[in-house]
Amino acid sequence: MVDIVKKRRATYHLYTFLFSKIISALGANVYSFGISMYILSMTGSALSFAANLIFSIIPRVILSPIAGILADRFPKKVMVLVGQGGTILTISGLLIYSLLFDISVVAIYITTFFYTICSTFSGIAFSASIANLVDEERIQKAMSFNQLSISVSGIGGPIVGGMLFGFVSMEWFLFINILSYIVAFLLEATMNFRLYTKQLDEPVSNEESMIQSFKEGFAYLKTKKVISRIVIVSLWLNLFLSSVSVGINFILVEVLKVKYSLIGFIEAAAAIGMLFISLYFATRSNVKYPLLFSKRALFMLGILVGVMAIPLIFHFSSTVLFVYFLAVMFSFGCLTVLTNTPIMVMMQKDVDESYRGRIFGILEMMAMGLMPIGSLIFGILYDYVPAQIILLFCSAALILITLVAIPRSLIVSIYPDLKKNTRDIEQPLFKNT
Incomplete structure (x- = not known):
């Protein structure tokens, strides 16, 4: 009852x-x-x-x-x-x-x-x-x-x-x-807010200094290999994805000369993609292998950043250009949610309640901290370096980070049953339930 x-x-x-x-x-x-x-x-x-x-x-x-x-x-x-x-x-x-x-x-x-x-x-x-x-x-x-x-x-x-x-x-x-x-x-x-609270094994003492609490949060993070990897990936992810947030309007307006009236539709496509996948997650069963799922999505996101460079290398008509970037930004919104949602669910489940605030605080600090730095770096680079080179470099960097920070050995160590059927690792993104 x-x-x-x-x-x-x-x-x-x-x-x-x-x-x-x-x-x-x-x-x-x-x-x-x-x-x-x-x-x-x-x-x-x-x-x-x-x-x-x-x-x-x-x-x-x-x-x-x-x-x-x-x-x-x-x-x-x-x-x-x-x-x-x-x-x-x-x-x-x-x-x-x-x-x-x-x-x-x-x-x-x-x-x-x-x-x-x-x-x-x-x-x-x-x-x-x-x-x-x-x-x-x-x-x-x-x-x-x-x-x-x-x-x-x-x-x-x-x-x-x-x-x-x-x-x-x-x-x-x-x-x-x-x-x-x-x-x-x-x-x-x-x-x-305490409906499903658990007994805290290590409650935080109010007498403990803020610096000591912060250090303990980092010490705890080191004990959680997967969560620490997620934090590292988030750090670099936000840096290199700044190339898109900073560069997309510059590319559309200054390089490709897309009409201002069409740019709003292209930007809205990303939000519509996020909405579409959010509804998908709200109606589907829980992801069986969340880290594997997010790795695939992140890998595809890295490829997509490179795909954005194609119209800068080959000539497209204005109509094709509009439809192309509409599809790219819609996919970008989809893949952003496909990457983030399973990871955030994993963190909610795996981080102890007594440390959850500090871990989310550290994640927010690192993610937001590199945004202004990334905006400054890419804001300068787009004035001096061809946009296609920047996008291709960031695409390669995102793919490399994904492969190095989330190797197959780490995934198998978290999900031992994957050893029994290696085909699970090769299944398509949406088949992984």
């Missing part, structure tokens, strides 16, 4: 989580798009726009490990709600300022800075809580719902943000954004 009640509660959590994440992610994308457009319209400066982007990255890089430590020390529900509450107060502060004074770029920068801090703490605490909210069999569905929310917000954020920016004042824009976060806050307040 108790198990039935818990499963019903877990079902409630699953769909509450979905709606909460969609509302929060959509609100974040709407805010980001609207504020970016406002800065550009007010200043006309790309540097001012880039500065706001920096204020949305640096706090996350610096504070992610601290957020992970606090998530292991304090109730995760409290952290999630305090973070969401801080987001509401931060945007409310900008709204009040805009009503009393004329809104300024400096006020937006300050808001972005504190907004990022609050979302970092709530986001990491929420990520570390998923295995406590639902039963083990539905962690994959929860993670696919998380990707689903990102996809929906990626598609809808610019559309809703553009409509609001075009038809309502900045004050109403901020007010609508605040309402979305209040709804998400109320939904999350109804969730039991």
Whole structure:
């Protein structure tokens, strides 16, 4: 009877989580798009726009490990709600300022800075809580719902943000954004973040220093060979995939001269691909060999980066070019989710509850830390090196990292039953259940 009640509660959590994440992610994308457009319209400066982007990255890089430590020390529900509450107060502060004074770029920068801090703490605490909210069999569905929310917000954020920016004042824009976060806050307040909690073997002492807690997180990571490999792969993956995020618009606009009206459709194709695969994961059974599954997807992702270089080597007509990049970006979105979801499910299951916050904090720090570095490196390289050479180099690097960091011997050591039937390792990506 108790198990039935818990499963019903877990079902409630699953769909509450979905709606909460969609509302929060959509609100974040709407805010980001609207504020970016406002800065550009007010200043006309790309540097001012880039500065706001920096204020949305640096706090996350610096504070992610601290957020992970606090998530292991304090109730995760409290952290999630305090973070969401801080987001509401931060945007409310900008709204009040805009009503009393004329809104300024400096006020937006300050808001972005504190907004990022609050979302970092709530986001990491929420990520570390998923295995406590639902039963083990539905962690994959929860993670696919998380990707689903990102996809929906990626598609809808610019559309809703553009409509609001075009038809309502900045004050109403901020007010609508605040309402979305209040709804998400109320939904999350109804969730039991300890539904599937386990007895902590090594509870984190509040008397322990932050530095010591951080060191213990790294020491624990070293004991988990597979998780440490995942962290390393994520580090390099984000670096070399910056070549796509930085270069795709440069390639389409400056090199291939694609019409501006078509570029939006090409970018939206990636979000649609993410949505498609998120729905696939939400309806399928759990992946039997998640690391093997992700390795295949990552290998294909590396090949796809090289495929992007083909129109830079051979001449395509404008129509073929548009359809080609539409298919490439759709595949890129698909493979991103196919790589990430099984890995995140694996981490939710394999990382001990008492260390989950710190491990997710370390992963976030490393992933986000190389994004500005990668953006800077590839931003400079695209001005001096032919784009096809950059893409082919990054493609080769991603394939090499995949083969070296996730060798066949590691996969067989994790899944011993693969030794009995080596054909399982050669099965197609979607056959691996």
